[in-house]
Amino acid sequence: TQSTWGEFNTHVIPDSRHPNMVRIVGYCGPQSPFEEVIKGLERIQHCGYDSVGVGGVGADGFVIRKIAGRVGELSKSLKTLKDHGECVIGHLRWATHGAVSDVNAHPQISSGGKVCVVHNGVITNDVLLRDQLTQKGYKFVSQTDSEVLATLVEDLMCTGMSLTQAIPHAFQVCRGSCGAIFMSSSDPNSMVAVRMGSPMMIGIGDQEMFVASDRNAIPPHIHHVVMLKDGEYVNISKATTNGNGACEVFNMNHTPMVREVELLNERIEKADLGNHPSFMIKEILEQPEALRRTMSGRIHANSPEIHFGGMEHEWNNVKIHTHFATASRIILVGCGSSYHAALVGKYFLEEYADVPVQVENATEFAHRFSKLGKPRESVVVVFVSQSGESGDTVAALRVALAQNILCVGIVNDIGSTISRETHSGMYLYAGHEYAITSTKTFTTQIAVLAMLALRIAKDKNTIPDEQLTALVNDLLSVPDTMDQMIKEYLQVFEKIGSTYRYARNFLYLGRGTSFPIALEGAMKLKQITYIHCEGYPAAEMKHGPIALIDKFMPVLFIAPNDHTFEKVVSNIQEVHARKGSVICVTNNASGDLKRICDHVVPLPDANPITLPILTAVPMQMLAYFIALARGEPVDKPRHQTKVFPM
Secondary structure, three states: OOEEEEHOOEEEOOOOOOOOOOOEEEEEEOOOHHHHHHHHHHHHHOOOOOOOEEEEEEOOOEEEEOOOOOOOHHHOOOOEEEEOEEEEEEEEEEOOOOOOOOOOOOOOOOOOOOOEEEEEEEEEHHHHHHHHHOOOOOOOOOOOOOHHHHHHHHHHOOOOOOHHHHHHHHHHHHEEEEEEEEEEEOOOOOEEEEEEHHHHEEEEEOOOOOEEEEEEHHHOEEEEEEEEOOEEEEEEEHHHOOOOOOOOOOEEOOEOEEEEEEEOOOOOOOOOOHHHHHHHHHHHHHHHHHHOOOHHHOEEEOOOEEHHHHHHHHEEEEEHHHHHHOOOEEEEOHHHHHHHHHHHHHHHHHHHOOEEEEEEEHHHHHHHHOOOOOOOOHHHEEEOOOOOOOHHHHHHHHHHHHHHOOEEEEOOOOOHHHHHHEEEEOOOOOOOOOOOOOHHHHHHHHHHHHHHHHHHHHHHHHHHHHHHHHHHHHHHHHHHHHHHHHHHHHHHHHHHHHHOOOOOOOEEEEOOOOHHEEEEEEHHHHHOOOOOOEEEEEHHHOOOHHOOOOOEEEEEEOOOEEEEEEHHHHHHHHHHHHHEEEEEEOOOOOOOHHHHHEEEEEEOOOOOOHHHHHHHHHHHHHHHHHHOOOOOOOOOOOOOOOOOOO
């Protein structure tokens, strides 16, 4: 059921299925804790990891089992392991500090064996801390920053502090982001969970509690959760689980914090491929329906009206839609595919809403925000994110919030950090994405940005209602058009994918809104095929990339039948003259194009507001079928995972 942006302030957290870069799980209760933690890890393992481990406290110290391998392998080694306490912690790792190895897997134990930790995040000053601790006589066995963190806590405990006293002091000297669960070797029935930049939630059951950085790790029978905020920790023990379900949360000054128990509304379902060979192709095929959900209730056939519930909220006693209509400038912020969608949105907003737009990579935004100019009170910043938890985008959001600027979100996941901290926004309603590579969230982001541009245009009266109605009707036609495209493309791209499976380099070129789509296509190809690929504005080919063109360099051109068509054809001829292999994605498949191109992929007729959405599909298909022909794991490409919403 769709709802307005009021959900961005809801106390109901629907389920979502996007993983974090690293996933941590903890359990305290009467059931077998090792078994419960393994089950939690199994529920989130589909999105990739390189090593896994679990740990608790035994009769003679920590009992740790960890491998550079899969959850199933580790689970077999636990069958003869006896539970000694009621608390166990677990971890799925993507290597950051140190190679993929058993030694670098988590849990990590402190140098003296007193503290154990599973850690999600990065300690950026770990080298300095390691040197300082080494000078005190501590010895390290792993390359991880997590072992440094555990040893730092141990060092503080050696001064007489308890675990809960030492942890806040440790984070006073640590820099970076962190979500972690700590255990002490002297207490098998207690663990401390901390949030310092990385999400963390507590699941509350009947005489049991779960801790997780990913809500999917929380079992289906747990319906109530507490969300930790940055700078907070919770001490979970046998005593707290035997109580009335209360969860005592403290800030880093040990001050008790009031946290509302929230409802985990939707239940987690097992990732289901159905009859599909991979989640990526399943989610490509789901795009038409996702787009229908995105547009449902917001636009209607033969009407110029565009409705976003969040636009009716107020900020500083003025409706959000009025802020957009009177903005001197709109700034779009995102990372990865969301950044590419924002680049497309810039064209829409400037063309239809007649407002200057800047697009900023979230990783750079926080560092150059002071250079973005004034008057800031007439600026609206829109944060585009699939999960609503992307660390760089969240950091950029907090910089803007600190400057008292109107912040609006475009996200897929209800209850995520961006949905909670922005003043208002719009949901994608794309449904869950299991594959690492974004497909339906990307096309629905473009659709939302298109509708936003048209809504502002309506409020500002920058285009007549007749044109606005026609554009709305065109958007509504996209799902059916895409359905037909996908059916026709399956066999076409299977053949093209086989042709280019041995390519070592690729260029993707486009003009106008096709340039960001070229960037997105190039990123998709790199992500899942491991072929080096670059996206460029087509006109920039002569400024360097043309030197790379030879018979071994495939070049993909996006050539819509618009004012850029003849110039793109001229670029194609330059590649053809240098014996480059050309794939052309176009809705003007003239005889001349077929003569100079190795493959011509037809696009349906489309106007500028619908074309980028439709053109994304052949980009996805090409990457998918080349990866398939190369035998690559399309759902779990190496070194990559997604950020999840809490």
